[in-house]
Amino acid sequence: MLWQRKHILGLENLSKEEISHILQTAKPMKEVLLRPLKKLPTLRGKSVMHLFYEASTRTRTSFETAGKILGADTASIAVAQSSVSKGESLLDTAKTIAAMKVDLVVIRHAASGAAAFLAEYLQAGIINAGDGQHEHPTQALLDMFTMQEEFGDLTGKKVVIIGDILHSRVARSNAWGLTKMGAEVTLVGPPTLLPPEMKALGVKMSHNLDGELEGADVVMALRLQLERQQSGLFPSLREYSRLYGISSQKLKKTGRKTIVLHPGPMNRGVEISSELADSPMAKIEEQVTNGVAVRMALIYLLAGGTSNVMA
Amino acid sequence: MEGITKSRIMDANGIRRALTRIAHEIIEKNKGTLDVVLIGVRRRGVPLAERLQNLILEFEGVKLPLGILDITLYRDDFSTIGFQPVVHETDVPFDVQGKQVILVDDVLFTGRTARAALDAMMDLGRPQRIQLAVLVDRGHRELPIRADYVGKNVPTSRRESVSVCLREVDDSDEVLLMEKPG
Structure with a gap:
């Protein structure tokens, strides 16, 4: 297919063909990533700026690694030490970056829609690295890439996503992406963390984990945002862990060769048992490797060969 | 391939004979098959490399290692071409350290693909x-690059193009000289 997008803001507005093209492009990128000499000349002279308003270890490092392997110049703004702490607005900060003629801006921000906002005002291509509770498209893409490596075609594969669905942009992006790829998605969590309106995405919803595990090809545990307990959304960590935490013992119910994913960072012993996280079922480190490959694919698609691009 | 066909430069037999000769030349020049590996450049270099592998197996009883090279990420025209080239996988499942590498491609033209393949x-x-093996050398080099093994030298004009069809990809074995429209 002919790639025509300038931004990656979410999976909601990508077609199945576009998602497939990204995942297909990530395969040769992974081959490069696994080489002893991982450096390409492809994006020499292109620049990528990382603008992270929220904490991140893997996403930002992953993007920086991806950009550097492709030969682009990368720079990061640590918001705490930047003019943002002097009260500069998002748009002014972004305009300043744009004036430095960067080709791509990777942004993470607590406000849903922040990436789309920048896409409207800047010349540069924008990649959403997480905006509020809205979307985290690159995480969902690397999750789907990891599933494809295991199963090939995702049509009819049963994916169970467990945890704090309400606050999870990872769950939202995965729901959009996976349903487009033909997978059957079930979202599982306590009633307070499972927004009923997400049914509109064409997913199944349940409060009963044990009842949903049978036949699951993929089980994805989300990070329980511990600060949520203070707001009274669930009674205790112990209870949460008993009802919604996953372990090798519980996963026997799937009755098949299931893989376990987690976007990280993990609360071991809360949403996932330590022994499961370290077992061969868990593809959590593979997700991190695949994250670099998928981000390389996106940076290549947005910054390499630009003349067929529309806004 | 766009344009009108002017002539058929090689037919199936011509391609077979040229590859047979190249297979012999590779063995002769490398004094056997020790440490020789074949690397096909996507896309049509790959079936050509596979055919050379089979011929050398037939002549010498040795199956040479075969790899696949995608040179897209090494192109020098990213900023000028009017489309975004699709990246495919490179698959070289052996160590090339110390090896006699035979790069195989269908057409040698400006030399820019060969340059990218060398970097890759x-x-x-x-x-x-x-070493470089090509089925057709059509001239018009823009870089100081030459082939070690050539199936056929074909003098062409810039307005012409050379279209290599291989049955693994195109259902037929032939090389056509085309005139670009306009």
């Missing part, structure tokens, strides 16, 4: 020597 090879390791 170097990123995979340090071969002892790299």
Whole structure:
């Protein structure tokens, strides 16, 4: 297919063909990533700026690694030490970056829609690295890439996503992406963390984990945002862990060769048992490797060969 | 391939004979098959490399290692071409360190693909020597590059193009000289 997008803001507005093209492009990128000499000349002279308003270890490092392997110049703004702490607005900060003629801006921000906002005002291509509770498209893409490596075609594969669905942009992006790829998605969590309106995405919803595990090809545990307990959304960590935490013992119910994913960072012993996280079922480190490959694919698609691009 | 066909430069037999000769030349020049590996450049270099592999197996009883090289990420025209080239996988499942690498491609023209292939090879390791085998050399080099093994030299004009069809990809074995429209 002919790639025509300038931004990656979410999976909601990508077609199945576009998602497939990204995942297909990530395969040769992974081959490069696994080489002893991982450096390409492809994006020499292109620049990528990382603008992270929220904490991140893997996403930002992953993007920086991806950009550097492709030969682009990368720079990061640590918001705490930047003019943002002097009260500069998002748009002014972004305009300043744009004036430095960067080709791509990777942004993470607590406000849903922040990436789309920048896409409207800047010349540069924008990649959403997480905006509020809205979307985290690159995480969902690397999750789907990891599933494809295991199963090939995702049509009819049963994916169970467990945890704090309400606050999870990872769950939202995965729901959009996976349903487009033909997978059957079930979202599982306590009633307070499972927004009923997400049914509109064409997913199944349940409060009963044990009842949903049978036949699951993929089980994805989300990070329980511990600060949520203070707001009274669930009674205790112990209870949460008993009802919604996953372990090798519980996963026997799937009755098949299931893989376990987690976007990280993990609360071991809360949403996932330590022994499961370290077992061969868990593809959590593979997700991190695949994250670099998928981000390389996106940076290549947005910054390499630009003349067929529309806004 | 766009344009009108002016003539058929090679037919199936012509391609077979040229590859047979190249297979013999590779064995002769490398004094056998020790440390020789074949690397097909996507896309049509790959079936050509496979055919050379089979011929050398037939002549010498040795199956040479075969790899696949995608040179897209090493192109020098990213900022000028009017489309975004699709990246495919490079698959070289052996160490090229110290090897006699035979790069195989269908047409040698400006030399820019060969240049990209050389850079791509170097990123995979340090071969002892790299040689270039092509089915057709049509001239018009823009870089100081030449082939070690040539199926057929075809003088062409810039307005012409050379279209290599291989049955693994195109249902037929032939090389056509085309005139570009306009």
